[in-house]
Amino acid sequence: MTKPLGAALLASVVVAAGCVGSIFPLWSGPEMVFDARLVGTWHQPGAKGWIDVRASGPFTYRVMVRDDSGKTGTFAGMLGRLDGRLVLDLQPDVTHLDAPQQFIGMLQPLHAFLIVDSLGERPQLSLLDPDSLKAYLATHPGAVRADTLTAGVVLEAGPRELQAFLRGYLQRPGVAEAQTPGLTRCHDCQVPPR
Numbered sequence: 171m172t173k174p175l176g177a178a179l180l181a182s183v184v185v186a187a188g189c190v191g192s193i194f195p196l197w198s199g200p201e202m203v204f205d206a207r208l209v210g211t212w213h214q215p216g217a218k219g220w221i222d223v224r225a226s227g228p229f230t231y232r233v234m235v236r237d238d239s240g241k242t243g244t245f246a247g248m249l250g251r252l253d254g255r256l257v258l259d260l261q262p263d264v265t266h267l268d269a270p271q272q273f274i275g276m277l278q279p280l281h282a283f284l285i286v287d288s289l290g291e292r293p294q295l296s297l298l299d300p301d302s303l304k305a306y307l308a309t310h311p312g313a314v315r316a317d318t319l320t321a322g323v324v325l326e327a328g329p330r331e332l333q334a335f336l337r338g339y340l341q342r343p344g345v346a347e348a349q350t351p352g353l354t355r356c357h358d359c360q361v362p363p364r
Contacts, residue, residue, distance in 0.1 A: 191280030296346035
């Protein structure tokens with residue numbers, strides 16, 4: 171079942187309702203790239219939510235997501251290339267959560283990986299399918315360090331090991347779920363200044 175991208179991104183950063191998260195980032199340096207085509211405000215026509223992507227450094231992005239109910243989340247993004255395939259690593263900015271300050275440091279913001287299937291006026295993005303990954307890890311327990319939980323999968327490998335695993339795993343059919351049907355550039359979305 172296809173979900174609106176805003177809801178998918180917000181859900182992908184916590185191990186709840188079946189998601190895949192990583193303790194470590196996917197990218198650590200020279201494999202990072204920047205693609206200006208990702209920058210802009212995106213939405214699904216008829217939806218109230220949007221995704222605003224801005225450059226925040228030479229190889230990094232600041233991603234703000236607003237879902238249809240008006241809830242927002244802010245993420246740090248790093249884009250990299252795996253054998254010609256772009257993958258965006260997203261980590262939530264926990265400093266903007268409504269939680270007591272003394273507990274913010276105790277939170278473990280997981281990294282989520284958004285596969286960029288195509289860019290342009292109608293980008294196509296996918297998330298790793300948690301059920302497919304759970305099934306794969308059940309039959310290939312040594313493929314990558316991970317904890318398979320009832321609610322999802324937490325990957326525990328460092329960047330190099332994650333990259334090596336995903337290079338092979340992403341070649342398999344059915345391992346990612348498309349998240350962005352009809353996503354287009356939004357010229358009239360009301361995005362707050364940052």
